[in-house]
Amino acid sequence: MIYGASGNLGSKIVTEALSRGHEVIGVSRNADSMTVDHENFSATSGDVTDADSMRAIIAGADVVIISVNGNGEGNRPENAIVNRAAQTFIAAAERLGDDAPRVIQMGGGFTLYRDGMLMVETLDLAPGHPRHGIYYGHMAAISHYQSSDVAWTVISPPPGAALQPGERTGVFRIGEDEVIVGDNGEASISQEDLAVLFINEVEDPQSIGKRITIGY
Ligand SMILES: NC(=O)c1ccc[n+]([C@@H]2O[C@H](COP(=O)([O-])OP(=O)(O)OC[C@H]3O[C@@H](n4cnc5c(N)ncnc54)[C@H](OP(=O)(O)O)[C@@H]3O)[C@@H](O)[C@H]2O)c1
Secondary structure, eight states, X not given: OEETTTSHHHHHHHHHHHHTTOOEEEEESOGGGOOOOOTTXXXXXXXXXXHHHHHHXXXXXXXXXXXXXXXXXXXXXXXXXXXXXXXXXXXXXXXXXXXXXXXXXXXOGGGSEETTEEGGGGSOOOTTSHXXXXXXXXXXXXXXXXXXXXXXXXXXXXXXXXXXXXXXOOOOEEESSBOOOOTTSOOOEEHHHHHHHHHHHHHSOOOTTEEEEEEO
């Protein structure tokens, strides 16, 4: 099950999951926006900020992937859709108890550290700036998972231009809080390889209860 399946990154994860034989239910607020034509794909409408709807939608799923985006009121971090998604998942999972699925959520690259510095703090974004809301919303999402009992993983790709459409190589490095920098001094990963890591974690979870990152 993939919340944000119609999105830029979510659609790459759908492609990867289907290519590996998984049955995928795509979720966004508008099911008609998901036009994947595959026998193992179906689409449903759902709001990632609505716990009742999420509980009904995720019941019976093995793994829920959340790759959503959006600013909330005032661009405040607490209203960012990524933060509300984490809170909603935790509430829905608590109500499902032992039957709750695992969750793997897309993180934000500026929540990583480089040379010991939290990258979002190097940007000097003022509160109320849309990116301030999203990036600190991603930080808040991790905090909510850390203080919950759910089986969670957050995957933060390297920030900004380091994440681009490209090749699916299946060969990359995985790290935790520090951005992975290549031999050329730059961080990079293709969107296709990011999708590979998501489905690797679905098939063979190595990082439950952790935020991880990826890079060449
Ligand atoms: N380098 C990086 O670190 C990096 C780079 C890019 C993106 N990201 C992160 O990756 C995530 C996805 O980004 P993206 O570029 O793929 O986003 P996107 O293309 O804007 O797609 C967002 C998806 O979320 C869905 N969505 C939005 N609000 C929703 C809601 N309330 N309920 C259900 N679904 C909702 C949208 O569908 P509907 O509108 O139909 O609901 C859409 O499918 C974001 O969290 C972003 O911050 C990180």
